Amino acid sequence: MGITLCKGCGYGNNNDDDTRNKCWCCCCYCYYYYYCCCCSWCSCWCCSSCNNNHPQNSVGLDPAKKMRILLLGLAGSGKTEIAHQLIKAKRHDYQTTNGAHSYNIIHIDTMCSLTEIGGNEDMQKIWHHYYVSTMALIYCFDMSATYKELKRSFCMLNKILKNCYMSGKPVLLVATKSDLVDESIQWYDIENTFQVEAMARTYGSTIKLCYSNVNTEMTRVERNFNLNLMAGIDWLFKYLLDNFSIIQMRLNCDRNMQNWELQRDKLIAEGKINLCKYQRFPKLSSRQKIWRYTHKHLKRRSSSLIRPHTAPTASFVRTLSTSPH
Numbered sequence: 469m470g471i472t473l474c475k476g477c478g479y480g481n482n483n484d485d486d487t488r489n490k491c492w493c494c495c496c497y498c499y500y501y502y503y504c505c506c507c508s509w510c511s512c513w514c515c516s517s518c519n520n521n522h523p524q525n526s527v528g529l530d531p532a533k534k535m536r537i538l539l540l541g542l543a544g545s546g547k548t549e550i551a552h553q554l555i556k557a558k559r560h561d562y563q564t565t566n567g568a569h570s571y572n573i574i575h576i577d578t579m580c581s582l583t584e585i586g587g588n589e590d591m592q593k594i595w596h597h598y599y600v601s602t603m604a605l606i607y608c609f610d611m612s613a614t615y616k617e618l619k620r621s622f623c624m625l626n627k628i629l630k631n632c633y634m635s636g637k638p639v640l641l642v643a644t645k646s647d648l649v650d651e652s653i654q655w656y657d658i659e660n661t662f663q664v665e666a667m668a669r670t671y672g673s674t675i676k677l678c679y680s681n682v683n684t685e686m687t688r689v690e691r692n693f694n695l696n697l698m699a700g701i702d703w704l705f706k707y708l709l710d711n712f713s714i715i716q717m718r719l720n721c722d723r724n725m726q727n728w729e730l731q732r733d734k735l736i737a738e739g740k741i742n743l744c745k746y747q748r749f750p751k752l753s754s755r756q757k758i759w760r761y762t763h764k765h766l767k768r769r770s771s772s773l774i775r776p777h778t779a780p781t782a783s784f785v786r787t788l789s790t791s792p793h
């Protein structure tokens with residue numbers, strides 16, 4: 469197979485071994501239905517041979533049902549390694565990820581855009597820009613790390629789920645480098661120490677735990693055999709497919725809310741609205757009392773994170789039965 473250019477960004481790929489982004493076109497049945505990881509975020513779907521945009525291709529993939537998953541974790545936790553395993557491609561550079569990198573995956577007849585963002589402290593500052601449009605989170609942590617590092621990693625997970633655009637979304641928690649730990653460390657130690665179950669209940673997110681051991685000396689066949697991780701991915705895709713319309717509605721609502729907040733901040737900055745209007749009333753007036761009461765009430769509600777009664781019930785899924793040892 470020669471060089472195939474992506475219609476979205478013109479980026480070419482001449483690696484015969486790398487079949488990750490190629491699939492059948494439904495119009496001309498050529499083998500050039502090609503898209504690349506650079507422009508996947510903008511949902512570019514065009515056949516490079518017949519120049520058509522397809523609402524659906526021959527294998528029944530519906531671009532409208534494209535999933536967006538965020539891959540996060542501290543620096544060196546093995547995110548890029550997992551992403552390469554999921555797209556079944558060989559990893560050539562072992563450098564730290566700077567910025568965001570998007571990968572296209574087709575799994576259970578569903579298209580998915582997996583976005584990895586670097587885990588160093590500078591990159592952590594841009595994570596929140598991706599929360600609104602993501603449907604689920606894959607969070608990696610290094611199982612062979614010290615207690616201090618593990619604590620830092622779980623604090624970060626707590627911080628992510630605390631964000632109003634992330635809480636309630638499904639999370640696949642991946643313990644990487646499980647080949648480097650001995651039998652003295654088990655999942656339930658980590659689960660109890662960092663109170664994963666309590667975290668899932670507090671933020672209303674379903675959390676699934678799984679292992680990954682992507683040893684660099686593994687052959688490609690062995691890498692594909694990372695069953696525990698694949699079972700976790702299966703679970704995540706099934707969860708998203710089962711709840712697709714609900715999650716889509718949530719994303720739309722979040723986007724509207726974000727736009728509204730931006731608009732409000734802009735109006736405040738321009739001095740067109742004033743949030744302190746209540747101060748015009750005398751201190752003990754009934755108007756002030758009402759304002760103070762509602763303000764306190766709202767504050768209490770947001771700090772205790774009460775979920776609306778219409779929200780889907782929160783459930784917690786336990787660790788997959790297979791152990792890394």
Ligand SMILES: Nc1nc2c(ncn2[C@@H]2O[C@H](COP(=O)(O)OP(=O)(O)OP(=O)(O)O)[C@@H](O)[C@H]2O)c(=O)[nH]1
Pocket residue numbers: 541542543544545546547548549550562563564565566585586587588644645646647648680681682683684
């Ligand atoms: N033995 C072993 N090594 C692993 C595993 N996963 C990742 N590594 C190694 O850990 C190092 C860091 O992995 P990366 O995937 O680059 O980490 P990252 O999370 O993408 O890091 P940043 O991009 O800096 O945020 C690499 O040298 C990997 O080969 C694993 O399961 N087992």
Ligand SMILES: [Mg+2]
Pocket residue numbers: 547548549563564565584586
């Ligand atoms: Mg990386």
